[in-house]
Amino acid sequence: MEINKELDGYWLVNTAQKGEKKFQRPEQQLSPVNLKTTGLWLDVPVEHLSVEKADSALHTLEHLLHIVIPWQVMCERSDVDTLRSKERSRIYVFDNYEGGVGLAEGALGNIEQIIDRCYEVISSCACSGGCPSCIHIPQCRERNDNLDKESALELMAMALGVERAGKSGSRQTSLRSGSGREEGRAELRLEARALAAKIGQRKLVEKAASGAPGIARKLKVSSFHQLNNYDRHLIAVTYLLHLEVGPVPAGVVVQALSLLSVTREGKMFDLRITELRRMGIVDLKDGHVSPAPKMLELLDGKEECERR
Ligand SMILES: [Zn+2]
Numbered sequence: 354m355e356i357n358k359e360l361d362g363y364w365l366v367n368t369a370q371k372g373e374k375k376f377q378r379p380e381q382q383l384s385p386v387n388l389k390t391t392g393l394w395l396d397v398p399v400e401h402l403s404v405e406k407a408d409s410a411l412h413t414l415e416h417l418l419h420i421v422i423p424w425q426v427m428c429e430r431s432d433v434d435t436l437r438s439k440e441r442s443r444i445y446v447f448d449n450y451e452g453g454v455g456l457a458e459g460a461l462g463n464i465e466q467i468i469d470r471c472y473e474v475i476s477s478c479a480c481s482g483g484c485p486s487c488i489h490i491p492q493c494r495e496r497n498d499n500l501d502k503e504s505a506l507e508l509m510a511m512a513l514g515v516e517r518a519g520k521s522g523s524r525q526t527s528l529r530s531g532s533g534r535e536e537g538r539a540e541l542r543l544e545a546r547a548l549a550a551k552i553g554q555r556k557l558v559e560k561a562a563s564g565a566p567g568i569a570r571k572l573k574v575s576s577f578h579q580l581n582n583y584d585r586h587l588i589a590v591t592y593l594l595h596l597e598v599g600p601v602p603a604g605v606v607v608q609a610l611s612l613l614s615v616t617r618e619g620k621m622f623d624l625r626i627t628e629l630r631r632m633g634i635v636d637l638k639d640g641h642v643s644p645a646p647k648m649l650e651l652l653d654g655k656e657e658c659e660r661r
């Protein structure tokens with residue numbers, strides 16, 4: 354990995370004036386620092402979050418990795434550093450030494466355990482918006498602004514639950530419990546567990562994917578026959594997931610669709626969901642998709658007829 358660090362400027366903060374801040378260019382240009390080192394990166398699925406929430410959730414996860422990895426590989430926090438790419442929704446963790454000293458490499462082998470511990474750190478703190486005992490770190494270049502505990506928790510519950518259910522059983526049983534002495538802490542953990550259970554079922558996604566072609570065929574002979582194949586499957590998957598859990602995180606719909614191989618185009622979902630929403634066929638609220646009432650009525654009606 355090759356890291357280029359350049360000082361663009363800095364914020365001059367007036368602490369006496371309610372933290373009023375002004376961006377300043379340095380008077381003297383500093384030459385950029387170039388570091389050739391070893392590192393790892395994580396691609397984080399954030400499709401179900403809005404753009405702002407995605408970045409702050411990513412930033413929060415970046416902090417958690419910066420906190421947990423040094424514990425795991427036994428080094429100082431300043432021995433490793435992190436960066437993130439909003440565009441790629443990717444987090445980089447690298448050794449802060451020329452040539453690398455094997456820290457990030459060591460973390461790679463334990464990455465699942467590390468993510469478990471990240472989840473533990475964030476879900477076991479009783480604070481609401483993040484604090485120095487969970488996600489705030491002095492190394493942050495953004496003064497611990499732009500962090501979002503709630504979205505990060507959702508992101509992680511999903512990543513752990515959905516991605517790993519197939520490998521290691523359902524998430525709600527493998528979540529380790531802490532002391533649970535404080536009420537707030539226990540509540541948060543329960544909430545996280547419910548979330549993981551609700552959206553973290555690989556089985557649910559598979560079930561929706563297997564039922565979708567049937568529903569899509571019904572749509573083809575309905576008053577919505579003008580819809581294309583992708584749209585019909587998108588609606589079918591949304592309908593089936595909605596039957597089970599109510600409004601569905603968009604990322605879960607994308608997962609189910611990916612099992613159906615109706616398209617390889619990654620951007621398709623965003624484009625079509627916007628269009629279907631405009632047409633009043635689906636609803637999208639806080640990153641959760643549900644069939645609009647008229648679609649629900651049509652499909653519920655069809656199901657009824659079948660049963661009779
Ligand atoms: Zn906290």
Ligand SMILES: [Zn+2]
Nearest residue numbers: 493494495497
């Ligand atoms: Zn930060």
